[in-house]
Amino acid sequence: MKTSVVGILGLAAMGLAPSIANADIVIEFSGMNLVYNGSALYDAGSAAGGNTNPADADGLASVDFFLNGSQVGAMSSDISLDVYIPNLVGIPSTPGTATIINTGGAGFFDLLMGTSPLASQYLLVDVSSVTVTYIDVAGIIQFTFGAAVADSFAQNLPYGLIVGQPLTVSFSAQIDPGTLTSAGGFITGFHASGTGEFRGLEIPTPGSIALVALGVPAVIRRRR
Numbered sequence: 001m002k003t004s005v006v007g008i009l010g011l012a013a014m015g016l017a018p019s020i021a022n023a024d025i026v027i028e029f030s031g032m033n034l035v036y037n038g039s040a041l042y043d044a045g046s047a048a049g050g051n052t053n054p055a056d057a058d059g060l061a062s063v064d065f066f067l068n069g070s071q072v073g074a075m076s077s078d079i080s081l082d083v084y085i086p087n088l089v090g091i092p093s094t095p096g097t098a099t100i101i102n103t104g105g106a107g108f109f110d111l112l113m114g115t116s117p118l119a120s121q122y123l124l125v126d127v128s129s130v131t132v133t134y135i136d137v138a139g140i141i142q143f144t145f146g147a148a149v150a151d152s153f154a155q156n157l158p159y160g161l162i163v164g165q166p167l168t169v170s171f172s173a174q175i176d177p178g179t180l181t182s183a184g185g186f187i188t189g190f191h192a193s194g195t196g197e198f199r200g201l202e203i204p205t206p207g208s209i210a211l212v213a214l215g216v217p218a219v220i221r222r223r224r
Contacts, residue, residue, distance in 0.1 A: 040087070
């Protein structure tokens with residue numbers, strides 16, 4: 001059974017401080033590295049993935065877990081981000097423009113905890129479409145990816161955390177100098193690094209009907 005989830009994806013040249021307001025559970029991560037090749041956005045670890053294998057993901061520096069505004073745990077090793085948003089074609093390079101891109105429901109934005117071949121803990125989010133805004137103000141380049149729709153998500157989180165709807169993911173990152181390219185009025189590539197967060201409501205009772213509806217822990221993943 002799939003659970004409809006509305007998510008937010010953001011990529012900006014200026015770092016945005018994550019907030020833990022308006023959500024029971026917030027998972028903040030740092031050390032994210034992404035690549036855009038003109039047609040897909042993916043983690044810098046590998047252009048392959050989607051099978052909860054950390055070997056195909058990009059290592060993170062830290063992950064912090066918050067419940068109702070209080071930190072309940074942190075990790076600084078064996079953590080990674082597995083990202084793939086395909087069919088991301090036609091991002092205008094004209095400053096201040098925005099466009100909606102339907103990526104066909106084949107994308108994902110996954111947080112993995114553990115080592116190969118399979119992560120022992122995870123938060124897996126499917127992404128189907130994004131709204132993209134490109135802004136260049138006084139030489140400061142900013143990309144914003146917003147209004148992404150996640151078709152489903154699955155989880156097996158530490159510290160007894162169970163995330164419910166609505167679930168969102170957001171991130172901001174600095175574009176690496178000299179990596180931004182464009183042609184014919186469209187962005188054709190960049191490398192970026194930064195931070196982000198997942199946020200959602202808490203499901204306090206393990207084994208509840210809501211937990212079953214999320215499809216936890218059984219997960220069938222897809223390859224890029």
